[in-house]
Amino acid sequence: MPGLQEARSVLRDRFGHDDFRPGQAEIISAVIDGRDVLAVLPTGSGKSLLYQLPALILPSLTVVVSPLVSLMRDQVQHLAALGIPAATLHSAAEPREIAEVLARLRAGSLKLLYVAPERLDQPGMIAALRAVHPQIMAVDEAHCIAHWGHEFRPEYRNLRKAADAIGVRQIVAVTATAAPPTRAEIIDSLFRAPPQVFAGSFERSNLSHRVERRRAGLRQLQQFLAQHAGKSGIVYCATREKTDRLARQLRDAGFKALPYHAGLDGGTRHAHQDEFITDKGVVMVATIAFGMGIDKADVRFICHVDLPSSMETYYQETGRAGRDGLPAETLLLYTLQDFDARRLQLGSIAESDRQHEAATKLRLIEEFCRASTCRQQILLRALGDGGAPCGRCDNCQRGFMQLRRAAQLPMSGAAYARTRATRFIASLAEARPPAPDDPPADTNGPAPQAPQADRLPTLTIAQERAVLRMKSARLSIAQRRRCAPAHLVPDAVLREVALTGAISPAAIPEAFARHQIRDEPLAQALTEILRNELRNI
Numbered sequence: 001m002p003g004l005q006e007a008r009s010v011l012r013d014r015f016g017h018d019d020f021r022p023g024q025a026e027i028i029s030a031v032i033d034g035r036d037v038l039a040v041l042p043t044g045s046g047k048s049l050l051y052q053l054p055a056l057i058l059p060s061l062t063v064v065v066s067p068l069v070s071l072m073r074d075q076v077q078h079l080a081a082l083g084i085p086a087a088t089l090h091s092a093a094e095p096r097e098i099a100e101v102l103a104r105l106r107a108g109s110l111k112l113l114y115v116a117p118e119r120l121d122q123p124g125m126i127a128a129l130r131a132v133h134p135q136i137m138a139v140d141e142a143h144c145i146a147h148w149g150h151e152f153r154p155e156y157r158n159l160r161k162a163a164d165a166i167g168v169r170q171i172v173a174v175t176a177t178a179a180p181p182t183r184a185e186i187i188d189s190l191f192r193a194p195p196q197v198f199a200g201s202f203e204r205s206n207l208s209h210r211v212e213r214r215r216a217g218l219r220q221l222q223q224f225l226a227q228h229a230g231k232s233g234i235v236y237c238a239t240r241e242k243t244d245r246l247a248r249q250l251r252d253a254g255f256k257a258l259p260y261h262a263g264l265d266g267g268t269r270h271a272h273q274d275e276f277i278t279d280k281g282v283v284m285v286a287t288i289a290f291g292m293g294i295d296k297a298d299v300r301f302i303c304h305v306d307l308p309s310s311m312e313t314y315y316q317e318t319g320r321a322g323r324d325g326l327p328a329e330t331l332l333l334y335t336l337q338d339f340d341a342r343r344l345q346l347g348s349i350a351e352s353d354r355q356h357e358a359a360t361k362l363r364l365i366e367e368f369c370r371a372s373t374c375r376q377q378i379l380l381r382a383l384g385d386g387g388a389p390c391g392r393c394d395n396c397q398r399g400f401m402q403l404r405r406a407a408q409l410p411m412s413g414a415a416y417a418r419t420r421a422t423r424f425i426a427s428l429a430e431a432r433p434p435a436p437d438d439p440p441a442d443t444n445g446p447a448p449q450a451p452q453a454d455r456l457p458t459l460t461i462a463q464e465r466a467v468l469r470m471k472s473a474r475l476s477i478a479q480r481r482r483c484a485p486a487h488l489v490p491d492a493v494l495r496e497v498a499l500t501g502a503i504s505p506a507a508i509p510e511a512f513a514r515h516q517i518r519d520e521p522l523a524q525a526l527t528e529i530l531r532n533e534l535r536n537i
Contacts, residue, residue, distance in 0.1 A: 003032035003057065010056050011049075014082060021046045027198050028053055031136070031172055036195035038142070038186060039174045042202055043319035047174040048075060051138035054172075055111045056084065060135035063168065064114045065159060067144050068292055070273070072114040079112065088114035089125070092266070105132060117155040120162035129166045137163045139190065141292060142173035143312065146185040160190050171195070177316040180384040181357075184464030197461060202315065202385045206322045207330060208392035209375040211368070214333035217305060218246075222253055224303060224331050225283060232276065233301035235285045236308070236317055246305070247285040260286040291317060297324035303331040307338045310361040311368060311382040334369050352478075352485045353471050371395065463498045470494050470526045477522060489517055489526070498530060 007028050011017050020028070024046055027039050031054040041047050055062035066072045072088040079086040087101045087110055104110050105128060119125045137159070139145070145156045163171055171191055178186060187194060212220060221235065235250075237243045240261040250257035256279075258272040276282045277296050284290060288309075299321045308314040314332070322328030342362050349355040364382045371378050376390035389396055459467065471485070471494065478485040493515045500511040508530055512523040 004029050006057055007032065007053060010053055014056060014084060015049065015053065016082075023198065023200050024049060030196050030198075031170070032057055034170055036170050036191055036193070037172045038178075038183065038191070038195045038197045039172070040178045040183065040197070040199040041174070041176060042200060042204060043176045043316070044323045044325075045176075045200060047176065048140070050174055051136060051140075051172050052079065052084070052112065055136065058135045061105075061108075061110060061129075061132050062112050062136040062138055063129060063134050063166065064112055064138045064140060065117055065120070066114050066140045067116070067153075069116070070270075071140070071292060072116075074295060076112075076114055084112070085110050086112040086114065089119055090114075090116055091118075102128060105129075108132065117153060117159060117162075120166075121155050121158060126162065126165045134166060134168050135170065137166070137168040137171050139171065139173040140175075142175040142186050142190070143178050143182055143316075145173075145189050146178075146182045157189055160192065164192075176319060177312040177383070179312055179382060180459060180461050180464045182312060183461050184468050187461065188465055188468050194462070194465075199384075201387070202380055202383045203376070203387050204319065204322065205390075206325055206327050207318060207376075208327070208390070208394075209318070209330050209332075209379065210394040211332045211334070211375065214305070214335050217333055218249060220333060221246075221303060221305060221331075222250070222255075224301070225250070225255055228301045228329070230281045231298075231300035232280060232282050232296065233284075233299055233303065234291060234317075234320060235283060235303045235305060237285060237287060238306035240287060242306070243285050243287055250283060250285065255283050256281050257283040257285050260284055260290040262287070262289045288313070288317070291320050294320060296320075298326070299323065299328065300326075301329050301331070303333070305333050307334055307342065307365055307369075308332075311364045311379060314365070314368075315379060315383060332369065339366050351475075353475065353491070356486070356491050459495060459498060463495075466498050466530050467491075467494050469529050470498075473525055473529055474522075477525070488519065488522055490515075493517065494526075497526075 004025060007025075008020075011020065022045075023039075023041060027037060027050050030037050031050065037050075039047060039050055051062055051064065064072075064075075066075070069088075069090045069092055072090055076086045076088045085104075087104060089098060089101055093101075101110075101113070105113060113129075115125070139159060144153070145159070160171075173186060173190055173195070175186075183197065183199075187197075214220065225233075235246065235257075237246060240263045243259045243261045247257045247259035258275060260269060260272050260276075264272075272284070273290070273294070276284045277294070280298075302318045302321045304314070304317070308317060318330045321330065339362065343359075346355055346359055346362070349358055368375060368378050368382070372395055374389035374396050375393040377387060380387050389399075391397075470489075471491070474485045474488055474494075478488055481488075489512075493512075496515070497508060497511045500507050508527045509523065512527065517523050
């Protein structure tokens with residue numbers, strides 16, 4: 001691969017590593033060759049190196065867009081310790097610090113400049129960057145474009161416009177969590193043309209997942225923490241108030257628990273974060289404000305006492321455990337009322353597409369919680385990945401116990417039991433028995449139903465991108481006609497037509513007709529969009 005010999009030399013001399021981790025070499029080669037890249041790699045794969053190392057080889061500045069001040073500070077401090085010229089501009093910086101960084105920028109003495117997306121909405125910042133002709137815009141934690149860009153931090157939706165204004169020649173986006181729909185949204189929002197996509201396996205072979213109905217939440221949590229006495233871990237809560245209350249209750253029970261949320265002052269947050277990173281046996285009770293970019297390898301457990309917002313969020317938050325490769329455990333506590341409350345919240349989402357997306361995320365979390373088959377398989381499937389039963393999660397372990405009892409195997413026959421249990425659990429995955437809180441089966445026969453998106457095969461990234469484009473066109477038409485987008489064409493039909501079009505473009509009109517979409521102008525418009533998108537595969 002061109003440039004890899006120099007890249008390996010920089011890897012050894014500047015970063016102190018003997019060789020690349022799996023997947024890094026191919027991606028770094030693509031970046032050095034000047035290609036746009038979207039890299040989706042699991043936690044601990046060394047994603048930062050994918051743009052940090054090319055920044056030292058390429059002649060111009062690399063602008064890194066990062067979501068959190070603490071994350072930017074940590075990376076710049078790490079690079080400074082390696083003798084790599086990097087700096088950050090953030091909201092907490094003093095005027096003197098900002099002036100020093102801008103002077104280094106104008107002098108051309110920086111290789112990497114870290115900024116928050118909000119900085120790239122400022123004309124002065126755009127002008128300063130345009131003057132130095134940067135080579136790369138690297139977007140760290142790129143899933144924030146889809147997860148935060150709609151409402152929480154809309155500046156994420158303007159990054160492509162900022163890249164054009166700055167004049168960067170290529171865009172590199174990296175994240176640990178992006179299922180195919182999220183990847184499609186990142187591509188559609190960020191890149192001028194489809195990038196080269198690299199996606200590693202999401203499987204974490206050292207994590208074991210466990211889910212329980214929350215019946216006595218505090219006692220269940222204390223029992224879980226007692227099983228990990230003296231070990232460090234994170235307990236995630238939905239609200240600041242619950243975070244403070246739970247941390248106090250755990251301290252009263254003898255645990256070394258600290259709260260962390262955005263409502264605490266900066267000094268307290270930094271002190272608690274430092275104590276968590278440096279001390280052993282600290283339980284950090286936190287909202288989602290904690291964890292992104294935290295460099296602590298020996299986190300032994302993660303517990304969610306409230307439902308996570310999505311399976312991608314769950315994957316990212318549980319992925320902070322076991323980064324040293326040693327076994328780690330997760331626990332998710334839930335009640336059926338949690339799902340009912342989430343379903344009620346769906347009605348407050350005005351836009352049909354966003355409502356459908358939220359409903360899909362909720363359905364996947366509910367499937368994960370109430371499943372009787374391998375939880376890791378369900379998690380990987382939600383992320384667009386696959387794999388065999390893990391043998392570690394609570395459902396797999398119950399399967400092992402059932403098989404041992406049925407076969408009257410001695411407990412010491414672990415190897416034989418595991419072989420037969422894996423086959424047993426694999427058969428369960430093919431035909432799942434009802435979970436204890438599943439609704440009873442309908443004995444009156446199936447009612448006719450519209451095609452359901454979750455019953456269709458998984459779409460490729462290109463097909464997801466085509467669906468996004470069709471949804472956008474459908475929304476524009478629906479707004480002009482003052483009706484709901486789903487009334488024109490249901491989402492499930494768009495997905496099925498995308499699958500049909502990938503197999504046979506000529507069959508797209510027939511697919512619309514089969515679902516009784518008789519609005520000819522609409523069908524023609526969507527057909528043209530779909531054909532154009534699939535032509536670029």
